[in-house]
Amino acid sequence: MNKRVLLIIPFFMIFSFCKNKTKEQKFWDWFSKNNLTYYNEVEGIDTTKPLFQRLNAELKKVNSELTWEFSPIKDNGIREFTVSADGIRELFPAVEKLVLAAPEIPNWKINAFRQRIPGEDLRIDFGEFSISYSDIFFKYEDEGEKIGIELYIKDFDGEGQKQNAIYILLDGLIGEYDTETVISWIDWKKLNELETGKLFKFHELRNLVDQKKVENHN
Numbered sequence: 001m002n003k004r005v006l007l008i009i010p011f012f013m014i015f016s017f018c019k020n021k022t023k024e025q026k027f028w029d030w031f032s033k034n035n036l037t038y039y040n041e042v043e044g045i046d047t048t049k050p051l052f053q054r055l056n057a058e059l060k061k062v063n064s065e066l067t068w069e070f071s072p073i074k075d076n077g078i079r080e081f082t083v084s085a086d087g088i089r090e091l092f093p094a095v096e097k098l099v100l101a102a103p104e105i106p107n108w109k110i111n112a113f114r115q116r117i118p119g120e121d122l123r124i125d126f127g128e129f130s131i132s133y134s135d136i137f138f139k140y141e142d143e144g145e146k147i148g149i150e151l152y153i154k155d156f157d158g159e160g161q162k163q164n165a166i167y168i169l170l171d172g173l174i175g176e177y178d179t180e181t182v183i184s185w186i187d188w189k190k191l192n193e194l195e196t197g198k199l200f201k202f203h204e205l206r207n208l209v210d211q212k213k214v215e216n217h218n
Contacts, residue, residue, distance in 0.1 A: 023062050024101035030058050035105050038070070039079055045070055059083075063094045069114065082111040087167055089180045114168075114176035120203040122172050126165040133169065137191060137199035140208065145216050146184035147208065152191040152199055163188065173202065174209045182209050 021029070031038075037051065045052060059066050065088060071080035083098055085091035092113075099112040123132035135154040140147050156162060166188075170179050200208075 022101065024098045027058055027062050027098065028102055031055075032103060032105055035108060038081075039073070039107060062098055063091065065091055066094060066098070077107050078109050079107060080109045080111055080115075082114055084114050084176060085180075087171070087176060087180060092177075092180070112177075114171040116175045116206075117172040122169060124165055124168055126161055129162055129165060131162070131165055131169065133173065133202045135191075136166065136169070136202035137196055138202060138205060139199060140205075142212075143184050145212075146182055147212055148185045148187075149183060149205070150187040150189055151202075152189050152195075154191045154193070156188060156190045158188065169202075173206055178209050178213070182212055 038055070041051065047053070047056070055068065059068060065086070067084045067086045069080075069082040069084060071082070073079045083095050085095045095112050099110055102110040121133045123130060131153070137152045139150045139152075141149075151166065153162075153166065167179070170183075174182070
């Protein structure tokens, strides 16, 4: 009669295996175990809730400056989890490395960088401040592989919070990656509404950026 052989794995081997995991793998191990909790959080995302503070804490173990966004659950049942560098180019490798390490998680799509939002208009509210694509116009300078832009913004007063809101609109229009890799500089100006006929509409920047990307790959 053949005897069964009991395989005993020494504790130090298990410990060594866990210890050798990268910080990216450890993050995704944690998120995979808790993904249903986040998937089912459908009443709005309040980053002051302990649930999301825990997510912030786990992400900071990978890199203290990375940020994240969740989409609503879409008609196909997918919720998107976007890892963002918050527009800091030096953090792009950290974003890419983390997203490349992501496993397949049912009902989730993991994105590197804020994605484009389809459509020719988008409005966001930043406290009492509200702004949309239709409030912004631009001029541009072709600089070879990149484009420099002057943004003309309705009621713009130079306040930093408003600039942050406009960056979010810019990421929604052309995506965070293209904002940092195709746009070389941005000048901020208050819009004179009598001069809009001399300017491009904000949503037209998307086609301009895509055309520049095609030129750069030819």
